[in-house]
Amino acid sequence: MQPTKLPIYQAQQIREFEQLAEERFNISSHVLMQRAGRAAFDFLIRRWPHAQKIAVFCGGGNNGGDGYVLAYHARQRGLQVTIWQVGHHDRLKEEAKYALNACREAHILMNSFNEKADLEHPDVIVDALCGTGAHDLLREEMVSAIRRMQRMAAPILAIDVPSGIDADTGKVLGAAVHATATVTFIGLKLGLLTGQGIAYVGELINNDLQLPAELFLDIKPVAEKIQLNAYQSYLKPRARDWHKGLSGHVLVVGGTSGFSGAPRMAAEAALRVGAGLVSVATRPEYAVAMNVDRPELMCHGVTKREELEPLLEKADVIVLGPGLGQSDWSKQLWAAVCEKKLSLVVDADGLNLLATMPQQYEHWVLTPHPGEAARLLASTVQAVQDDRLAATRLISQRYGGTCVLKGAGSLITAPNSLPALCDRGNPGMASAGMGDILSGVIGGLIAQGVPLADAARMGVCLHAMAGDLAAKDGERGMIATDLMPYLRRLSNYTGQG
Incomplete structure (x- = not known):
């Protein structure tokens, strides 16, 4: 039976969970990224089992790292994968850099996105641009990528948060991805459930990334979803x-x-x-x-x-x-x-x-x-x-x-x-x-x-x-x-x- 009340968190609390997972259970950020990317891929193939061509839009942060992990697993499954890189990727954190290098070694096609890029017609688009870190108006290159994704007339899977949505408030940060589905991680985010954000999420799935249940006793949620x-x-x-x-x-x-x-x-x-x-x-x-x-x-x-x-x-x-x-x-x-x-x-x-x-x-x-x-x-x-x-x-x-x-x-x-x-x-x-x-x-x-x-x-x-x-x-x-x-x-x- 589904719980009658589900905890809701804000972005900083999710980061605290990640820190506690490493300190108390030795679950590193690398492990969490691998789990997140794999969870998103597993959902993708369940939701769109006949998809063959996947376009993954990766930003320069850890959300992009989740996208690289998904792209790697898609390639391992035999799908045709193209990665479109948006923003700067030369300052990736170690766990995201590891995922990027795994994609390179798997010979996945990567391109730097620009407005004139020749994008083919994928079966599914993956949004891994911003994640929970976005709280200010998006840069023009992000806005351009989001608008291009929307014009491609394919279903969009957002990883963690539809890019351009403030995870804490649901506010649209200039432009945002209208996702067909969103796989969010560790806990539900407030901005996915109220305000403008609720119109951009599509089907919402939460994956706790296999974190121990006792970890969730340490941080009080900001709200609870009720039935x-x-x-x-x-x-x-x-x-x-x-x-x-x-x-x-x-x-x-x-x-x-x-x-x-x-x-x-x-x-x-x-x-x-x-x-x-x-x-x-x-x-x-x-x-x-x-x-x-x-x-x-x-x-x-x-x-x-x-x-x-x-x-x-x-x-x-x-x-x-x-x-x-x-x-x-x-x-x-x-x-x-x-x-x-x-x-x-x-x-x-x-x-x-x-x-x-x-x-x-x-x-x-x-x-x-x-x-x-x-x-x-x-x-x-x-x-x-x-x-x-x-x-x-x-x-x-x-x-x-x-x-x-x-x-x-x-x-x-x-x-x-x-x-x-x-x-x-x-x-x-x-x-x-x-x-x-x-x-x-x-x-x-x-x-x-x-x-x-x-x-x-x-x-x-x-x-x-x-x-x-x-x-x-x-x-x-x-x-x-x-x-x-x-x-x-x-x-x-x-x-x-």
Whole structure:
């Protein structure tokens, strides 16, 4: 069975593993390079068993050395191999130089890459240009090689990291390889699982290079990749004498002109994951329509904060913000909710109002997309996306509670716990209302007694998996309410996947 939580590292931590492997187990960098190149080659022939012509692009560092090892094994297998050298190779480290010399002795064809090089049409291209060491904008010769690789219309296997992707953040360093598959080594890298990087990786395989298991006890990961079965204990069957009062009461506050659908979707999502009671506080003109469409909801028209007070008294958790707006009415309701000090899930305009009236609170889950995160941090979307983990940490520190940074490779950061990452989900979920559904899911879980941080992690997994099930009918054209039947199915989860 696949582990429910997998450690995620940054590049410096991988280098520490390599150093510890040599110091404690006498596993040299030469041995690790040989294992890496062989592991990448073994994957290549499994993934493309009919490939005969291989083009290997090698940079001037250890990632290039991995490429030389792969090229050597490909030649030994009888494949036609061409190596294209990019950058300076006169300062290679000893282990990479050894691999290069082995290729020369095997009479593998080597060429220095330039824009006018006559590249044939290989069956598979191997990217061994940069690896984990790239954190600044790539040199022009690297950019040129990457662009040429992309024009060759062959599948690309990236060794360790697609060249041009920052292994720590997923940021594109001017240009990057769109890999068909990536074989990464020792441990998963954060930049392969979130931000822009996730779009360049393709199929991702991790190979631990046969390092002893006890070695991984010495370095704390930067985050962990989570799956829904890590939280299966919260989804156990209910006792036969269960009643709705045991499943909690969610209050959704929001819904201004043009956005009445947002609280409606959040409210139904809370019901679909098992909340016992769900109320909605919205503008009076929308309350009746919500009841017609979903009569299980208790919808209340609210014109001022005094009318909200009785609803707050009955709630176990409040979802604040879907379609709320930023009018005087919105601000009144926002202030009344925040003063009550209940468990909160804050989304959409709830976050935008928080950015203008900042405060700290321990018992809330903040669920920004990158634009809302930028406003909370008085920053820019680009800065948030350039280091998503740093953004979640800073939001959690500045405002308290748990932060869910939505997007490809959603990140969840809570005080005194390891950040979590969910790499499920798909581009079809980039449509209106998906965030409202997520806020309702998290609120519904909190109402059932799931601790806030776990509700955030579990809710992100539920939401993403429901999106993946809905996408089986196609990503394009998928809408937020398509997730509803799958939320119900997954909330009765048995532990697979």
